[in-house]
Amino acid sequence: MTDVTPTLHLTVQHPRPGFAIATIVGDVDVQTAPTLRSGVLEIIQQGHPRLALDLAQVGFCDSAGLSVIIGIWHAAQAAGGSLSLAAVPDRMLRMLSMTGVDSFLPVHATTADVADSPPTSASW
Secondary structure: OOOOOOEEEEEEEEEOOOOEEEEEEEEEEOHHHHHHHHHHHHHHOOOEEEEEEEEEEEEEEEEHHHHHHHHHHHHHHOOEEHHHHHHHHHHHHHHHHHOHHOHHHHHHOOOHHHHHHOOOOOOO
């Protein structure tokens, strides 16, 4: 039996008031999704309701991870903000497209693209 230790690292940058970039490193799955949820909800509660998730270093995302991302989007909207995804890996892009999540959650090539874009107010 292989011992698997779930790890997910979250780092945050605050390039300007009310806006945060959260960089996620690791897999976003049933074991790490609660860590992501609590970490990002704390960012929103600290007064950064407009945020971007930098997913360039996410190796895997399952349905639990997708559910958490949708929940984070709802929380950001409820706080008067928005959520955008940046540097999304190809596999995850396919999942977002197949589930229709990409129709309401903006996807950008880089975090700089998110910072330069106007806030969105899409609802689902």
